[in-house]
Amino acid sequence: MKQAEINRSHPAVHTEANENLNNKSSKYSCPIEATLDLIGGKYKSIILWRLINGTLRFNELSKVIPQATPKMLTQQLRELENDGLVNRVVYPVIPPKVEYSLSDFGKSIIPILDSMCTWGTRYLKDFECD
Template identity: 50%
Template sequence: MLTKEELPECPVATTVALIGSKWKLLIIRNLLQRPWRFNELKRDLTGISQKVLTDSLRSMEEDGLITRTVYPEVPPRVEYALSDLGQTLKPILDSMVEWGNAYKQM
């Protein structure tokens, strides 16, 4: 996780540093729908390795974009959800959906 002082000056570069990987964007896409469990995300994100998913979730949690909730059950249940800050990414992903659909129509 980069500190605020370590983040790039350019706001676009800052956004890319926080959510710029393919997998982070797809994780956010899923979490915009509802909270997900780790194995649900792993199954849905075809091709993602367990390590990349784990690292991405940890990084986004450290950056304050997602929350991780552990339920005291046997076996323990863990759910990932977008934080309030993470929810503010919705307009960005909505714009990406709109642009992607328009591109497909060309």
């Protein structure tokens, strides 16, 4: 995001993308709120976590996230794609083949997901119900 901030504040650079960044940054009261907006959907963090190891097709994601309905999984994937965290590649074959992977920007969230996993593991261990 530092690069985006540099570009946005540089007087010689004024693009529609930078205008969108200005609009988004004014929408949030703090960086945590912005982060949660990007990864805080019901299945977004789980989708990102599953894509860490590589590309998956929709049905593969459905199998590893069985609690997500196809409609909800589609919605969450679209939001992640629109926010630039996930790449979606459609191959012109029949039946349709669509693959999802982390974008470079999406890969930047891996340390956060790793920390969430570590914290969650400790939480589950410390607060297990017998």
